[in-house]
Amino acid sequence: MLSFFPTPYPDEILYSVFARYHARSGNIKPDETLQELFNSRNIIVRPDLPYNLSYLIKNLPLLSQHTLESLIQKHTLYPMYAVFMPDSKSAILGYMKGELGTYIYRGIASSVYLPKYFRFCPKCLFEDLHTFGEAYWHRLHQTPGVLVCTIHDVVLNDSIVPIWNNKWYQVGIASLENCPISNVTRNYSESTKEWLRLIASDIEWLMTCDFKSLPSKELDWFHIQYIVLLIKRNLATLDRQVYEQGLRQKFLSFYGSEFLEALGINVSNNNINLFKIFRLHLE
Ligand SMILES: [Zn+2]
Known part of the structure; x- marks a missing residue:
């Protein structure tokens, strides 16, 4: 059991709390810190979706008020993933609690790019x-x-x-x-x-929203919302064919290349993957 654990500050990412613990622990070898926190010397401490968190909770000092749910909800990027990946919500939570966290990155979370x-x-x-x-x-x-x-x-x-x-x-x-x-x-x-x-x-x-009380929407629900909006703007047909060229032009002129490039979207690339979200999987 840990003799102390830094209290997370408002909106502090959990990775930062682990780094502060390491700095204060006096541990010379980083794997000593990993062993103390997660019962493993070999895990990778991920900044967005850390895993082995049920071990962390068991290792916390006796009077610790932290719960697994509050740490995940308030101090990891899980809420953002959960909103857009309803199908995988419980799978991500399961991975974060347990030892199989690296599997998260082979699938659902592999296409999300964090800052450098x-x-x-x-x-x-x-x-x-x-x-x-x-x-x-x-x-x-x-x-x-x-x-x-x-x-x-x-x-x-x-x-x-x-x-x-x-x-x-x-x-x-x-x-x-x-x-x-x-x-x-x-x-x-x-x-x-x-x-x-x-x-x-x-x-x-x-x-910061609490979506737990709302029913999860399937990915196709999101697709359909977008298609309906495109049809209203004459950018898609009633049988859901998207006018890609027109959409691309309007998208670029609406947001401007500076904004899109700031977000890491290469506007000079003709293959901007704008259209993935409009592909339905109803069959
Ligand atoms: Zn500020």
């Missing part, structure tokens, strides 16, 4: 240092599609800590050293910033 480096908001960084005496990685800032801080309305910076790092010993905590403020901040046009604000707020809402 942990991101931070310079204003949040200083506020956290002031309020808590230390910095931490915010979950929302690491979520795909979120490029601005919804509290301070500033563009997020890249830290120097790679987000995908299979080597636990290179894990980095959020700190002034790891978060160089002098990094050149990306500059976006006002219209792109407006889109970035909107998408960041929407994602924040998705991440």
Whole structure:
């Protein structure tokens, strides 16, 4: 049993809590930390959907108030995956609780791209240092599609800590050293910033909403909603044939290439995979 476990800060990603535990534990070898937290020296500590979490819960100090559900719901990217992958919701939860977490990445979660480096908001960084005496990685800032801080309305910076790092010993905590403020901040046009604000707020809402009480929607439900909207805009026929060229043009002119490129969508590539979501699987 652990003698202590750092209390997660508001919207702190669980990975950041593990990194803080490692830094405070005094452990020299990173696999000692893994053994203490997860009963295994060989697991990969994933930033978005960590696994072996039922072992972690059993290892927590006696009076710990944490539950598996609250850690997953409030401190991992699970809520975002769960909204868009209704069929796989319970499978993801099962993997995160148990030892088979690596299977998550071979299927459903393999097409979601996280940022290259942990991101931070310079204003949040200083506020956290002031309020808590230390910095931490915010979950929302690491979520795909979120490029601005919804509290301070500033563009997020890249830290120097790679987000995908299979080597636990290179894990980095959020700190002034790891978060160089002098990094050149990306500059976006006002219209792109407006889109970035909107998408960041929407994602924040998705991440913090409690969808448990709502019935799960199958993927085809989402497909049909989009097709109906396209038909209303004369971008699809009644028998669900999408006018791909027209849709592509409207999509690009509506969002603008700067915004799409900011999200990592290569607009010069004629094969933008816009149309996957319109493919039905009703048969
Ligand atoms: Zn901020």
